[in-house]
Amino acid sequence: MLRIECPCCGPRDHDEFRYGGDASVIRPVHDDPDPEAWYRYVYVRKNPAGLHREFWQHVMGCRQWLVVERDTRSHAIASVSFARKSPA
Amino acid sequence: MARYSAFSILRNALSGQRYWQRAWRAAEPKPAYDVVVIGGGGHGLATAFHLAENHGIRNVAVLEKGYVGGGNVGRNTTVIRSNYLLDGNTQFYEFSMKLWEGMSQALNFNVMFSQRGQLVTAHSADQLDSFSHRANIMRLNGIDADILDRDDVRRLTPYLDFSDTARFPIHGAIFQGRAGTARHDAVAWGYARAADAHGVDIIQNCEVTGFVRDGEKIVGVETTTGRIGAGKVGLAVAGHTSVLGAKAGLELPIESHVLQAFVTEPLKPLVDHVVAYGADHFYVSQSDKGGLVFGGNLDGYNSYAQRGNLGVVREAAEAAIALMPCISRVRLLRHWGGVMDMTPDASPIICPTPVEGLYLNGGWCYGGFKATPASGWCFAHTLATGEPHPLIAAYGLDRFRTGHTLDEAGAGPSAWLQ
Ligand SMILES: Cc1cc2nc3c(=O)[nH]c(=O)nc-3n(C[C@H](O)[C@H](O)[C@H](O)COP(=O)(O)OP(=O)(O)OC[C@H]3O[C@@H](n4cnc5c(N)ncnc54)[C@H](O)[C@@H]3O)c2cc1C
Ligand SMILES: [Zn+2]
Numbered sequence: 450m451l452r453i454e455c456p457c458c459g460p461r462d463h464d465e466f467r468y469g470g471d472a473s474v475i476r477p478v479h480d481d482p483d484p485e486a487w488y489r490y491v492y493v494r495k496n497p498a499g500l501h502r503e504f505w506q507h508v509m510g511c512r513q514w515l516v517v518e519r520d521t522r523s524h525a526i527a528s529v530s531f532a533r534k535s536p537a
Numbered sequence: 538m539a540r541y542s543a544f545s546i547l548r549n550a551l552s553g554q555r556y557w558q559r560a561w562r563a564a565e566p567k568p569a570y571d572v573v574v575i576g577g578g579g580h581g582l583a584t585a586f587h588l589a590e591n592h593g594i595r596n597v598a599v600l601e602k603g604y605v606g607g608g609n610v611g612r613n614t615t616v617i618r619s620n621y622l623l624d625g626n627t628q629f630y631e632f633s634m635k636l637w638e639g640m641s642q643a644l645n646f647n648v649m650f651s652q653r654g655q656l657v658t659a660h661s662a663d664q665l666d667s668f669s670h671r672a673n674i675m676r677l678n679g680i681d682a683d684i685l686d687r688d689d690v691r692r693l694t695p696y697l698d699f700s701d702t703a704r705f706p707i708h709g710a711i712f713q714g715r716a717g718t719a720r721h722d723a724v725a726w727g728y729a730r731a732a733d734a735h736g737v738d739i740i741q742n743c744e745v746t747g748f749v750r751d752g753e754k755i756v757g758v759e760t761t762t763g764r765i766g767a768g769k770v771g772l773a774v775a776g777h778t779s780v781l782g783a784k785a786g787l788e789l790p791i792e793s794h795v796l797q798a799f800v801t802e803p804l805k806p807l808v809d810h811v812v813a814y815g816a817d818h819f820y821v822s823q824s825d826k827g828g829l830v831f832g833g834n835l836d837g838y839n840s841y842a843q844r845g846n847l848g849v850v851r852e853a854a855e856a857a858i859a860l861m862p863c864i865s866r867v868r869l870l871r872h873w874g875g876v877m878d879m880t881p882d883a884s885p886i887i888c889p890t891p892v893e894g895l896y897l898n899g900g901w902c903y904g905g906f907k908a909t910p911a912s913g914w915c916f917a918h919t920l921a922t923g924e925p926h927p928l929i930a931a932y933g934l935d936r937f938r939t940g941h942t943l944d945e946a947g948a949g950p951s952a953w954l955q
Binding site for chain 2: 485488492495
């Protein structure tokens, strides 16, 4: 089990969250015509064995999207922050 | 290699079991091989065997960082079936099924392939319709498939929930009689022994840590026991494809996730088939020792931890009881996890790569055990000839770029949603 320290609600079981995948992937701009950029955005992942920056949404709590830095080998969480700089 | 037979069992019994030969040699690595296969799981070993058996390439090494059978080949729930829908999948998995049917003979090793039949329950008229579509496609491809109505299902599996209070009432099922299970460790050992008998070196406790290049071309591997040269390198490392792929400069559409399996205390014979629950991700079969073996969902976040989480244990138990209320008091003995490559379309990637000298066999998602013999057969062909075998033409890396994904699960590009 993971315990995620939600900056809004405090430490919670990860069952309260929805996983949102790799947070380091950057969406190409809306009208980017380069198929390669879209291919990379949709499909390619670094998938590191180690520190991973990833999205989690606290669906059963404050509903904020968070960025969690987690070691994929040990599940140790290095940091949690709001995905948007300031919470609404 | 001494062959196994009724006679050899008798002779060894009469001599106190003292003179059995070891199943394969503890090989020392040579400086170089024609082909180096990374990963001593089912796929790597099957590849090495078929390189020797089908193509006469015997100067081959299989490098395994742990021990043979310690990876997913020894962690899966052993279900073998060929009830696929999409062109590319249907033919490949049926070819695999045919190889399973002859495997114990081909390897001279009893892999305990048991064609007990698999049924997937349908829980709405629509679901049964979609199963009929699948069954028709299977039959058009010469694969056995039957559609069962509720009464048929009840006759075969009376222990499922047919009560008025069932959470999702059973409407019928799709049934494949030739599907079943095999002893997974025996598959690894059988291939290891048969490959070794052809002269393949199986080197355990040898982790590949990097690649040796001559210009752009890969000409060998760095390992924890030193450098080994290779004419060609085949990567078959199950959940660790991204880690090694990155070392060769490959960027892949793969995420590693943990899948768990469970086994209960032994029971009297109860479940004759493999039963998959059409309303949730849950399936069950009974092992020869009597334990119910079952599997459930992915943990759903990137992981190399090779252990699961309790939330999934609870989900699997809930699904088990919804389908089979009679096992609600049965104790769970063990659960474990395996690290798997999840691809965005839930189909494997097995092909030559853009890196010269490097060939890829990965992305098997939940279902690569059943693929083991066909994967080995086709990957050996690809390594030997440099060209993908026709049966794996749909499994190329380029399909994501060109839009030819093979999305059997219909789950889209997010591995964690599968
Ligand atoms: C819980 C669970 C249930 C499953 N159930 C089923 C099922 O019912 N039916 C089905 O068809 N499939 C199932 N699967 C999937 C199936 O087990 C896998 O797809 C398949 O076994 C993967 O291929 P493999 O056997 O070669 O992998 P593995 O046995 O994992 O082989 C890969 C090997 O590579 C080695 N390796 C990794 N990195 C290195 C390195 N750097 N150097 C050297 N060696 C390395 C590993 O140690 C490992 O032994 C299941 C998987 C899991 C985890
Ligand atoms: Zn919160």
